[in-house]
Amino acid sequence: MFKNRLSRLLTMITSVMFLGAASAQAQIEIQFWHAMGGELGQKLTELSERFNTTQKEFKIVPVYKGTYTETMTAAIAAFRAKQQPHIVQVFEVGTATMMSAKGAVYPVYQLMADQKEPFNPNSYLSAVVGYYSDSKGNILSLPFNSSTPVMYYNKEAFRKAGLNPDQPPATWPELEAAAKKLQAAGYVCGFTTAWPSWVQLENLSAIHDQPIATKANGFDGLDTVLQLNGDLQVRHIGKLAEWQKTKIFDYGGRQSNSAPKFYSGECTMYMNSSAAYAAVRANAKFEFGVGMLPYWPDVTQNPKNSIIGGATLWVLNGHPKEHYRGVAKFFSYLSSPEIQTEWHQFSGYVPITNKAYEISLEQGFYGKNPGTDVSIKQLTRGTPSQNSKGLRLGSFAQIRDIIENEIEAILSGKKTAKQGLDDAVRQSNDLLRQFERTNR
Amino acid sequence: MAEKRVTFKKSTIAWLLVAPQLAITLVFFIWPASQALYQSLWQEDAFGLNRDFVWFDNFSRLFDDPSYQHSLIVTIIFSLSTAATAICFALLLACKADKLMRGSQTYKTLLIWPYAIAPAVAGALWWFMFNPTVGILAYIARGLGYDWNHFLNGDDALILVILASAWKQISYNFLFFLAGLQSIPKSLIEAAAIDGASSTKRFWTIIFPLLSPTTFFLLVVNCVYAFFDTFAVIHATTRGGPSQATQTLIYKVYKDGVEGNDWSSAGAQSVVLMIIVCLLTVIQFRFIERRVHY
Numbered sequence: 001m002f003k004n005r006l007s008r009l010l011t012m013i014t015s016v017m018f019l020g021a022a023s024a025q026a027q028i029e030i031q032f033w034h035a036m037g038g039e040l041g042q043k044l045t046e047l048s049e050r051f052n053t054t055q056k057e058f059k060i061v062p063v064y065k066g067t068y069t070e071t072m073t074a075a076i077a078a079f080r081a082k083q084q085p086h087i088v089q090v091f092e093v094g095t096a097t098m099m100s101a102k103g104a105v106y107p108v109y110q111l112m113a114d115q116k117e118p119f120n121p122n123s124y125l126s127a128v129v130g131y132y133s134d135s136k137g138n139i140l141s142l143p144f145n146s147s148t149p150v151m152y153y154n155k156e157a158f159r160k161a162g163l164n165p166d167q168p169p170a171t172w173p174e175l176e177a178a179a180k181k182l183q184a185a186g187y188v189c190g191f192t193t194a195w196p197s198w199v200q201l202e203n204l205s206a207i208h209d210q211p212i213a214t215k216a217n218g219f220d221g222l223d224t225v226l227q228l229n230g231d232l233q234v235r236h237i238g239k240l241a242e243w244q245k246t247k248i249f250d251y252g253g254r255q256s257n258s259a260p261k262f263y264s265g266e267c268t269m270y271m272n273s274s275a276a277y278a279a280v281r282a283n284a285k286f287e288f289g290v291g292m293l294p295y296w297p298d299v300t301q302n303p304k305n306s307i308i309g310g311a312t313l314w315v316l317n318g319h320p321k322e323h324y325r326g327v328a329k330f331f332s333y334l335s336s337p338e339i340q341t342e343w344h345q346f347s348g349y350v351p352i353t354n355k356a357y358e359i360s361l362e363q364g365f366y367g368k369n370p371g372t373d374v375s376i377k378q379l380t381r382g383t384p385s386q387n388s389k390g391l392r393l394g395s396f397a398q399i400r401d402i403i404e405n406e407i408e409a410i411l412s413g414k415k416t417a418k419q420g421l422d423d424a425v426r427q428s429n430d431l432l433r434q435f436e437r438t439n440r
Numbered sequence: 441m442a443e444k445r446v447t448f449k450k451s452t453i454a455w456l457l458v459a460p461q462l463a464i465t466l467v468f469f470i471w472p473a474s475q476a477l478y479q480s481l482w483q484e485d486a487f488g489l490n491r492d493f494v495w496f497d498n499f500s501r502l503f504d505d506p507s508y509q510h511s512l513i514v515t516i517i518f519s520l521s522t523a524a525t526a527i528c529f530a531l532l533l534a535c536k537a538d539k540l541m542r543g544s545q546t547y548k549t550l551l552i553w554p555y556a557i558a559p560a561v562a563g564a565l566w567w568f569m570f571n572p573t574v575g576i577l578a579y580i581a582r583g584l585g586y587d588w589n590h591f592l593n594g595d596d597a598l599i600l601v602i603l604a605s606a607w608k609q610i611s612y613n614f615l616f617f618l619a620g621l622q623s624i625p626k627s628l629i630e631a632a633a634i635d636g637a638s639s640t641k642r643f644w645t646i647i648f649p650l651l652s653p654t655t656f657f658l659l660v661v662n663c664v665y666a667f668f669d670t671f672a673v674i675h676a677t678t679r680g681g682p683s684q685a686t687q688t689l690i691y692k693v694y695k696d697g698v699e700g701n702d703w704s705s706a707g708a709q710s711v712v713l714m715i716i717v718c719l720l721t722v723i724q725f726r727f728i729e730r731r732v733h734y
Contacts, residue, residue, distance in 0.1 A: 069699050076701060080488045097701065101487040244592075253591040254681065260573045398700040408683035412592050427507070438485040438492075
């Protein structure tokens with residue numbers, strides 16, 4: 001912090017000193033607020049520094065702002081105070097909020113066109129790019145780190161229970177049967193999940209080609225209504241509540257709070273983001289495998305693609321024009337195949353450009369790191385439908401909170417699945433109407 | 441009692457002397473409070489690009505919201521339980537510490553320790569001890585036949601945040617009770633003992649009434665603490681969950697305002713909180729104070 005300030009002060013002094021003599025030489029600082037802590041944050045800083053050494057005109061200053069929520073809130077507060085950064089990393093949940101902020105956001109497709117930087121939407125995976133495009137197919141924010149939920153499983157436990165360690169259960173009935181065998185072999189719980197709403201409802205709906213909300217999951221208008229109380233969703237959450245009683249499923253909290261249950265060997269299967277791969281590898285003291293999310297075979301025989309999570313980079317308005325040339329150059333650098341490949345292999349996020357995937361394939365990365373390609377296979381299977389393209393709902397951070405409140409009420413037996421999901425839909429629709437009103 | 445009064449001939453110097461305090465009040469209270477009041481009458485998007493003047497719509501929306509009523513109930517249960525737990529334990533420990541002859545200094549020092557711990561750390565500590573998978577207390581509870589799971593069971597979660605919050609406050613209460621106990625004249629207690637009063641009787645008829653000013657003061661302070669200073673404990677542990685079981689009013693302001701970017705509703709909630717604080721203060725000083733013997 002201190003060092004940062006000191007360097008900023010020094011830059012200020014030097015820029016003042018040279019102001020008269022060489023104002024054209026002054027380096028332009030580009031503020032980049034992000035939410036990547038720990039090793040990912042260090043990697044991001046390293047990538048930015050490498051960009052800074054390639055040219056002298058611009059200097060990217062990455063600043064870690066805390067969690068995704070904190071980063072987004074900080075950027076919004078900064079915008080209201082006219083102190084906004086040039087670039088801010090926003091998670092997928094905030095997409096609708098950012099898109100509606102028309103005067104605040106500088107759409108990426110427009111930025112790249114204005115600055116004459118090459119930018120081809122077709123080089124990105126369609127599952128990724130669809131999530132962040134407007135109705136005309138223009139990309140509004142730069143895809144950077146995307147992930148999708150997968151299922152990690154304990155191979156040793158599978159062996160002990162007489163199950164095939166190379167074949168994780170593909171359907172929910174198979175998973176139930178496997179969990180019972182694992183419990184008979186002495187394991188306390190079958191499976192647990194992280195990010196309950198994202199994995200067990202949003203992705204469940206997409207995989208089974210069921211709507212999350214009307215108006216193509218919100219893509220076609222703000223007058224959308226949540227539909228997460230359909231038959232499939234009610235059945236699935238009801239099943240989770242039933243399984244909770246015998247610990248075929250054991251709830252372990254929101255976000256990634258359930259991780260210790262898997263690491264300690266208490267639960268043998270664990271559904272979480274593909275970006276959790278590094279953490280699982282570091283913490284699991286046993287051999288583990290990665291499988292796709294299960295599906296209900298009586299609802300669909302051909303499961304669709306899952307939907308993404310993660311974040312994109314948004315550009316905020318209100319800076320001098322020449323600054324945006326630096327932003328565009330930095331974006332070109334970040335989306336180059338080499339940087340994308342490096343970031344994907346380092347972080348466990350999915351390769352978001354086709355090129356990055358091909359390079360990783362050629363390098364034999366997936367052979368050396370088995371299971372890291374499950375996410376991309378799951379993301380790219382089938383043709384995305386209206387229901388599996390993603391979702392675009394205003395106030396979604398709060399809506400997810402409401403949904404998870406109700407899931408918890410259902411799992412603890414306070415409400416039936418139908419009651420809980422109906423309540424979630426009703427409360428969420430109030431928020432959607434509120435959002436519609438303030439974003440006319 | 442004769443009072444010494446200082447009078448200033450010119451009011452300038454008087455104003456100068458109170459100026460720092462006034463400035464602080466203005467900057468840290470009046471200004472933000474008026475902002476909240478102003479914000480509560482508008483409805484706007486997160487970036488502040490569109491705004492509508494809606495009169496009291498934010499308030500009616502709030503009172504129609506079942507989760508707001510739920511938060512109010514949670515806050516009341518949480519505050520009273522936290523205050524009661526912290527006061528009872530502190531009183532017990534203070535009485536025991538007062539009677540100690542040897543090693544009382546060490547004992548007292550150890551009891552004051554938790555107060556120096558940051559609320560977030562205290563929360564994380566209890567969170568870890570009660571973690572259903574790896575926590576020692578959850579392990580013991582399971583040994584006793586109780587399946588502790590604060591990720592799913594709202595009551596467990598509420599007990600957890602109450603314990604963590606009260607634990608931190610015990611030290612503070614302990615100090616005040618100890619000071620209170622030591623200021624009770626020993627002659628009174630000895631006289632009662634000679635008259636044949638048992639130690640329980642001595643406690644309830646002499647010590648406890650004489651401690652009532654302290655207890656009253658602590659009740660006020662503890663309630664205010666539980667209402668407003670426990671954000672860090674909740675944020676570091678349950679984050680208001682599961683299913684809003686530990687979502688106090690303050691935490692809801694944070695959730696709606698900071699996480700949800702709904703500044704209008706957060707403004708309205710802050711105004712309601714401000715009114716609650718005023719009411720609490722009036723009630724406590726008007727009605728409860730009368731029954732306290734000084």
